[in-house]
Amino acid sequence: MTTEPSPTTAEATLGPNGTAPRAVRRIYVANLVAQGAIIVTGGVVRLTGSGLGCPTWPRCTEGSFVPTPEQAEGFHKLIEFGNRTLTFVLALLAVAAIAAALWDAARRRRVGLPARPVLTRLALVPFLGTVAQAVLGGITVLTGLNPLVVGAHFLLSMALVLLCTMLVHRAAEPADEPVVDVVRREIRIGVHVLTFVMALVITVGVLVTASGPHAGDAETPRLGLDPQVVSWLHADLVFLAIGLLAGLIVALRASRADTHDVGHDAVVVLLLMLGQAGIGYVQYFTGLPWVLVAFHLLGSVLVWWATARLLLRTRRRGVQWTAQPAGAAV
Known part of the structure; x- marks a missing residue:
């Protein structure tokens, strides 16, 4: 005779009504906020004319990954470097999202609830998007801030906001079926x-x-x-x-x-x-x-x-x- 987990245990493990645990959803929300933040900081880079504050990529200058006092770019180098640094924060959050999704999937299996592979796939989006953005950011610098490349940079970020919003929303649902239009x-x-x-x-x-x-x-x-x-x-x-x-x-x-x-x-x-x-x-x-x-x-x-x-x-x-x-x- 198997014993079903009590509602209290299930809720503590999986969140209310079988949703993802609160800690997991907070990681997803952090990814969503960070994706929005890098759009705004990237915009400040453009608005202040700091796009070439770090004239090389991935280094800020030919011999340094960080700004140097000898640079002629003034405060622009700090703005551009700050935006690049946020990319590393995004990468860390993206890795955390993948780890959280895998942990959540293992916990669901442990209590006998159906797996939700859609959450694992969506959790991959921030990481894949960050890699794509890093590559596109390099192309942006190498093409001298070509407006079409800069525009693609922004549109990809907005697509990531959409997908991260979907991740947060789906994690707050208890299951994938049935689907009901309200x-x-x-x-x-x-x-x-x-x-x-x-x-x-x-x-x-x-x-x-x-x-x-x-x-x-x-x-x-x-x-x-x-x-x-x-x-x-x-x-x-x-x-x-x-x-x-x-x-x-x-x-x-x-x-x-x-x-x-x-x-x-x-x-x-x-x-x-x-x-x-x-x-x-x-x-x-x-x-x-x-x-x-x-x-x-x-x-x-x-x-x-x-x-x-x-x-x-x-x-x-x-x-x-x-x-x-x-x-x-x-």
Whole structure:
């Protein structure tokens, strides 16, 4: 006769209702935060013209991995070196995520719960993404801050934010099956469309930056597009996203899906979008001061994260999802 683990033991081992342990989820959250942080610090490197503060890669100078007093790059070398150092922090967190996922999988097997290989695969993403970013960062330096390479650097980071958000969310679910939609099919399709539009907003925003004064210092090549025209296109896509989201909020209220917190998540996205749009217009009409541009960059990360969370929250997984357990929010 086998003895089933008591709810208290199972909860301590696997978290509420069989979710990943709290310590494991904190490691995943740390990876998500770090991915967002390196986007902002990388933006500060570009906004202050510090992209070549360390003129060689992987060394900062030909003979040193760290900045030297003899360098002519001044404070730029410290900003660029700080951003490179954060890459090593990302690497450590990425390794911790893999170790946490393997440990969690072993603990699940020990108490007789189904394995969740999706979590192990998602836990590999921060490490693989950090390696890819390190290589792409080297290419960025070697190509003299080519705007297309810099843009690819940013878009890869945003893809990693999306996947790390998925990792955090899935770790807070007790199982992978069954999958239950908590909103009407039409609304879920609408949220998918919203996510696609937001991806376009981000991509066109990259083109705006690559064509404007904050693509780098005076010697940094620009993309050659008309900054005003690209900015208008970027703004039009933002208005489209806001209008689509407003319609989704009305539909969520009408379908009473807000009882599952999806409506609340949609309102959070809308507020972040409006704040982001406000910063965008202020920076445009005040000559693009770099501090406002940095806040706009932070806003883009927050809006993208909130949009990803909204998409993930439109469905739930796991046989024990009768009510939202504590800690399920991303």
